[in-house]
Amino acid sequence: MRCNIICGGPAGQGPNFLARIISQGLVKEGYFVFCSREYESRIRGGHNYNTITFSDKPINSNASEIDILVTLDNLSLEFHKTRLNKNSIVLKEEQENISFAGRVFKLLEIDFSILDNELKKYGNYKENIEEAKKGYAKETRKLSLRKPTSKNKNYFMSGSEAVALGACKSGMEFYYSYPMTPATAVLFELAQKESMFNYKTIELESEIASINAAVGSAITGAKAMVGTAGGGFDLMTETLSMIGMAEIPLVIYLAQRTGPGTGAATLTSQADLHAARHSGHGEFPRVVVAPGDPKEAIEKISELFYLTQKYRIAGILLSDKHLAESFYCFDERPKIITSKKSIRQGERFSSYMSDNQKSSTQEPKIIEKISEEKINKSKFLAKESDKFETFKIHGKKDSKNIIVGWGSTKGAILDAIAGLDCKFLQVLYIEPLSQKIKSELSKAKNIILVENNSTSQLSEVLAEKTGVIIEEKNKILKYDGYPFMSDILVSEIKKRLK
Amino acid sequence: MTGIRTNAIPSWCPGCFNFQILAGVQNFLDKQLKSGKKKQDFGIAAGIGCHAKIFDYLSLPGINTLHGRVLPTCIGMKLANPKLNILGFSGDGDAYSEGMEHLVHAARYNPDIKYIVHDNQVFALTLGEPTPTTEQGFVDKTNPSGVQVPPINPIKIMLGAGATFVARIFANAAQVQEILTEAFSHKGFAFIEILQPCLVFHSDKGYDSRFYNLQKSGHNKSSISAAFAKAEEFDYNSSSSKIPLGIFYQEKRKTFEEIKSKKAMKSKILEELWQK
Numbered sequence: 197m198r199c200n201i202i203c204g205g206p207a208g209q210g211p212n213f214l215a216r217i218i219s220q221g222l223v224k225e226g227y228f229v230f231c232s233r234e235y236e237s238r239i240r241g242g243h244n245y246n247t248i249t250f251s252d253k254p255i256n257s258n259a260s261e262i263d264i265l266v267t268l269d270n271l272s273l274e275f276h277k278t279r280l281n282k283n284s285i286v287l288k289e290e291q292e293n294i295s296f297a298g299r300v301f302k303l304l305e306i307d308f309s310i311l312d313n314e315l316k317k318y319g320n321y322k323e324n325i326e327e328a329k330k331g332y333a334k335e336t337r338k339l340s341l342r343k344p345t346s347k348n349k350n351y352f353m354s355g356s357e358a359v360a361l362g363a364c365k366s367g368m369e370f371y372y373s374y375p376m377t378p379a380t381a382v383l384f385e386l387a388q389k390e391s392m393f394n395y396k397t398i399e400l401e402s403e404i405a406s407i408n409a410a411v412g413s414a415i416t417g418a419k420a421m422v423g424t425a426g427g428g429f430d431l432m433t434e435t436l437s438m439i440g441m442a443e444i445p446l447v448i449y450l451a452q453r454t455g456p457g458t459g460a461a462t463l464t465s466q467a468d469l470h471a472a473r474h475s476g477h478g479e480f481p482r483v484v485v486a487p488g489d490p491k492e493a494i495e496k497i498s499e500l501f502y503l504t505q506k507y508r509i510a511g512i513l514l515s516d517k518h519l520a521e522s523f524y525c526f527d528e529r530p531k532i533i534t535s536k537k538s539i540r541q542g543e544r545f546s547s548y549m550s551d552n553q554k555s556s557t558q559e560p561k562i563i564e565k566i567s568e569e570k571i572n573k574s575k576f577l578a579k580e581s582d583k584f585e586t587f588k589i590h591g592k593k594d595s596k597n598i599i600v601g602w603g604s605t606k607g608a609i610l611d612a613i614a615g616l617d618c619k620f621l622q623v624l625y626i627e628p629l630s631q632k633i634k635s636e637l638s639k640a641k642n643i644i645l646v647e648n649n650s651t652s653q654l655s656e657v658l659a660e661k662t663g664v665i666i667e668e669k670n671k672i673l674k675y676d677g678y679p680f681m682s683d684i685l686v687s688e689i690k691k692r693l694k
Numbered sequence: 695m696t697g698i699r700t701n702a703i704p705s706w707c708p709g710c711f712n713f714q715i716l717a718g719v720q721n722f723l724d725k726q727l728k729s730g731k732k733k734q735d736f737g738i739a740a741g742i743g744c745h746a747k748i749f750d751y752l753s754l755p756g757i758n759t760l761h762g763r764v765l766p767t768c769i770g771m772k773l774a775n776p777k778l779n780i781l782g783f784s785g786d787g788d789a790y791s792e793g794m795e796h797l798v799h800a801a802r803y804n805p806d807i808k809y810i811v812h813d814n815q816v817f818a819l820t821l822g823e824p825t826p827t828t829e830q831g832f833v834d835k836t837n838p839s840g841v842q843v844p845p846i847n848p849i850k851i852m853l854g855a856g857a858t859f860v861a862r863i864f865a866n867a868a869q870v871q872e873i874l875t876e877a878f879s880h881k882g883f884a885f886i887e888i889l890q891p892c893l894v895f896h897s898d899k900g901y902d903s904r905f906y907n908l909q910k911s912g913h914n915k916s917s918i919s920a921a922f923a924k925a926e927e928f929d930y931n932s933s934s935s936k937i938p939l940g941i942f943y944q945e946k947r948k949t950f951e952e953i954k955s956k957k958a959m960k961s962k963i964l965e966e967l968w969q970k
Contacts, residue, residue, distance in 0.1 A: 370774060396954055398773065401799040405766040408759065412770020415757055416737065416778065420770070438760050541775055542734040545757040546749070547742075555702035555750035556758070 197252050197342045200261055201300065202276055204245035205268025207238055210293045214266065215246030217297050217314050222248070223352045223525055224310045226344035228255045230607065232522040232679065237461045243271050252344040256489065256524065256607030260681040263339070264303065266296045285337070294324045298331025303339050308332050350527050351491070355519035356381035358490030359449055362497035364393045365532045369418040371397045372406035376425040377461050378517035379451040383423060403428035407435040414444050417539045419501060423449035426468050427458070433475040436510055440480025442545040445504040445538060447497065452516040454677040463677030464517035466603055466648035469657065472512045473627050479567065481574040483511040483581065484627035488606025489519070494530035496624065499584050502535035507577055514626070516648070518679040519604035578628040586625035587633055595619045597693050598640035600666070602626065602654050604679065605646050611682035612689055626657060634662035642694040643670060646685070650675035698723050702750045711865035711890040715812060716748055718870020737771040737778040739764045741788035744819050745812035748783050762792030765800040768807045769950065776951040779878065780807040787817045790826040790848060800883055801855035805950035808877045808884045811848070814892040815930070822895035829931045848887055849925035849942055853918065858882035860921065860943045864905060865890035876941065882949055899933040908940030915941045
């Protein structure tokens with residue numbers, strides 16, 4: 197069983213809130229729920245929509261069919277009507293958007309008390325509950341879906357919430373950020389939750405100021421982190437290189453959006469993989485990790501705090517708009533790695549090649565030694581990161597077909613391969629890349645690549661690091677700013693299976 | 695790190711006024727250490743340029759960071775460890791070109807950090823190009839027709855941006871030591887510009903005979919309009935006007951770290967997830 201609900205409406209009229217209430221109710225009912233969000237770069241008006249996909253089995257992405265379309269305005273109907281089928285239910289003409297929640301709950305035969313409890317968590321309860329009651333009473337149809345057998349899922353959260361939570365649980369003390377979609381959601385989360393943890397969120401005048409202030413905090417011993425999207429990351433890269441020289445621990449959250457330039461500010465993309473790996477002049481070690489869902493985001497960020505502190509390097513958590521803004525549910529408690537701080541106030545650092553008292557030098561022997569130390573650090577780092585899950589194999593483990601992907605495409609790939617004769621190699625650590633990936637790839641007869649970019653950046657990394665070349669015809673690439681839908685991905689994969 | 699000096703041999707030109715600044719800073723710090731402060735109680739940051747070599751000669755904790763980024767680095771240090779005495783060093787290129795964005799905002803935030811700008815009115819280490827405080831008509835290899843645009847007046851910019859301590863001195867060890875003593879007794883952002891002629895690329899324009907001391911002349915440093923009037927007297931272009939030195943302006947205002955150390959407001963929606 198799989199059901200898709202779209203809540204669409206103008207920015208500012210609450211399609212996002214409505215979707216959140218419905219999603220949380222579905223989770224409480226025991227369904228597996230995935231909810232993504234599409235919005236425009238505007239504050240009021242236009243067309244924003246959330247797609248809720250739920251099932252009695254684990255679900256990690258949206259599919260393209262529409263079962264229920266909730267329209268807060270006429271534009272919503274216009275926008276989605278080509279995707280409607282004869283069974284689609286369209287809800288329109290309500291006074292207030294919360295009454296739609298009542299109608300949806302009734303359609304899905306979910307007890308009203310669940311909706312009541314959800315609404316209690318937010319403001320305007322009195323008005324909202326009245327509206328919800330009206331909607332619940334008004335709706336007379338039933339979808340008669342299969343009821344979930346499992347209980348309420350423990351966690352339902354977005355990628356951004358997960359990044360923020362993971363950072364807090366890893367002992368982060370300072371988060372410096374300048375607003376930029378889609379990284380801003382982490383700043384929101386952290387600012388909202390500041391009173392519950394021992395950290396500070398600081399907004400300074402630019403991304404350059406943010407990362408340099410983070411460096412200032414880090415050299416006194418604080419665990420610091422910055423967050424940004426592509427353009428802001430570009431501004432930070434001079435300091436990223438400086439960190440490589442001065443050896444300072446820093447966690448960088450990089451949320452990708454459609455580029456280059458300002459690109460499509462509110463759409464998704466996986467086109468900053470090379471930027472994350474190669475930005476910054478000179479040669480220095482770094483870690484680049486790309487979680488595929490919120491649970492992995494929590495776990496990987498704690499590993500990043502561990503590795504960056506231990507090796508005094510920069511670690512980049514690579515996310516994207518789709519992961520940052522989508523809500524996922526999961527049951528298992530994420531594993532947090534505890535990390536020790538490696539700096540105490542009193543040390544000296546320099547962006548120059550410098551001697552042991554940190555005075556700048558042009559002594560060839562010292563420069564050579566420092567360069568070699570950085571290479572050695574990369575080797576230790578590769579060994580140490582192998583302690584963690586640097587990649588995962590999902591699906592039919594003995595299949596000759598292997599799909600390769602990274603980051604937020606994980607959800608659609610997992611949903612697409614259910615029942616197919618293939619396995620999925622999900623790369624988590626892009627840098628350093630585990631050499632075990634090479635043997636996994638060489639075992640496979642047929643390698644299929646899935647990426648949300650136009651130049652297949654992961655395949656280039658794999659070619660460089662493992663020598664494995666993926667055939668052009670086996671590359672499934674999407675670069676229209678939107679994430680993969682699982683049903684469309686299934687047919688693309690099937691065409692390429694052997 | 696035992697003494698206040700590292701054993702690095704200074705690479706400034708012989709007779710460079712940076713030696714005066716170093717001596718002033720060193721004398722000030724020696725006194726601080728004698729009165730019970732420890733090296734670990736300090737945090738220093740320097741940018742890139744001739745001024746930044748001072749980092750190599752002072753054996754204090756901190757960082758020789760990038761060109762222009764001294765102030766946010768200092769702010770990060772102060773926020774993470776508000777007990778530290780923070781001293782930032784920049785040149786005029788560092789502070790007024792690449793770092794201008796940070797300078798204006800630092801004045802607005804008012805962190806309790808002391809910021810010294812070694813203003814030699816030229817990019818010296820890159821062999822003599824004009825900076826934002828270089829006078830019109832200045833000729834160098836990159837401007838054979840001479841500088842066409844007028845210089846900025848950093849004192850006016852700092853007054854306008856809300857700096858709570860604005861001073862200008864000459865690169866003389868005694869003046870440096872004295873102004874640092876004043877600045878460290880001020881709780882907030884202290885902007886100290888040091889006019890420091892470059893012996894090779896930008897000699898002084900008869901500065902000695904043009905200086906006078908604001909404090910001795912009865913200037914009211916708590917008046918912003920008096921401060922602006924005094925700042926107007928020297929526009930960094932003129933080769934004849936009087937040049938006031940001393941503290942132009944001083945006021946008391948809440949510091950950035952005081953504001954940021956306040957416990958955050960409790961969010962209205964405390965989700966159960968976060969408490970798990």
